[in-house]
Amino acid sequence: MLRGKTALVTGSTSGIGWAVAQAFAQQGMNVMLHGLGDPDANEALRARLEREAEVRVKLHSANLAEPAEAERLVIDTASQLGGIDILVNNAGIQFVAAVEEFPPERWTEIQNVVLNASFRATRAAVPEMRRRGWGRILNIASAHGVVASPFKSAYVAAKHAQVGLTKSVALELAETGITCNAICPGYVRTPLVENQIDAQAKVHGLSRERVVRDVILAAQPTKRFIEVEEVAALAVFLCGDMARSITGAAIAMDGGWTAR
Structure with missing residues (x-):
């Protein structure tokens, strides 16, 4: 039932995002890849995925540290691929420092990329999903969305808030055919x-x-x-029909980390 649907995966030119994008394409979904970095290398990934999976794959280089870019990314996805059925907010950055030494500009950057981009992309994607009566929103959060570690105040705060955003959006959309969940991996x-x-x-x-x-x-x-393929497999399941009753969940995939 996923064949022919369109997915936007932020931060998808490497790591977890790339694995999720590959898994979606293998299910027959059209995919908007997104990432910064070497444009030629990213284009090579796009062309490879389109060729191997025989689906439509586009590429976007929105800088999610700039608030308006997340909305533009969603709009461009819908324009170039004919709509948006699945949104995966995966992009993230990290910086480690004691709280009294944490640079305020790095705090703001992390909140923008992790939390504010998730909100803005979700806000932009929901109207299209409502019109279709179906949608899946996945936030790739973290074990740090549930528990904390020292020297990661900005990341932990952003991931906790991302989990809270997930729950609130899920309740708002509970009767619309749209689900919203967070995957909370440990070290991948x-x-x-x-x-x-x-x-x-x-x-x-x-x-x-x-x-x-x-x-x-x-x-x-x-x-x-945790292997990236494990996260991708869970993402595929959460987009399927058998997961239609799973919404507002923060699903741990952390080797028992948060069970302590």
């Missing part, structure tokens, strides 16, 4: 995390294996990374 194996392993190994003088187990995954009881 992405290029960003792989780089963190090398940096932590150097700082602590530990092997990569020790860093993974005792530093990166210290809070994750399974002591294994």
Whole structure:
């Protein structure tokens, strides 16, 4: 039932977003990829996905740190792909510092990319979904949308608020055929995390294996990374008919982290 639908996945030229975009395309969905970075590399990803999945794939480079860009991204998706059925708010950034040393401009940037872009994109997408009587909104939140860690005040605040946004939107849309849910992963194996392993190994003088187990995954009881394909598979399920009664949920995928 997903074949022929249109999905916008923010932050989808790498990591979780790319895996979700691939999984959607494999289901026969048309996809709007979104990301900054090397335009040629991103275009190569777009062309590859369109060729391999035999669906329509477009690419957008909206800077979600600029508030109005999220709305433009939704409008352009509907214009270029004929509508929008599924919105995945996945884009995110991180900065680590003690609260008294946290640069206010970085705080604002994180709120814009994680929280404000989710609100603005949702606000722009809902009218089209209402007209169709069907829609799926997924916010890729985090275990940090449920629990906190030190030195990540902006990210934790934004992710907690993103989960709150999810619940409120779900209640507003409960009788419309539109669901809104948050996926809350723990540490996922992405290029960003792989780089963190090398940096932590150097700082602590530990092997990569020790860093993974005792530093990166210290809070994750399974002591294994979540794979991006696992998150993507859950996203596909939540968009399907058998998930039509799941709305307003913050679904943990964190190896038991938030079960403590």
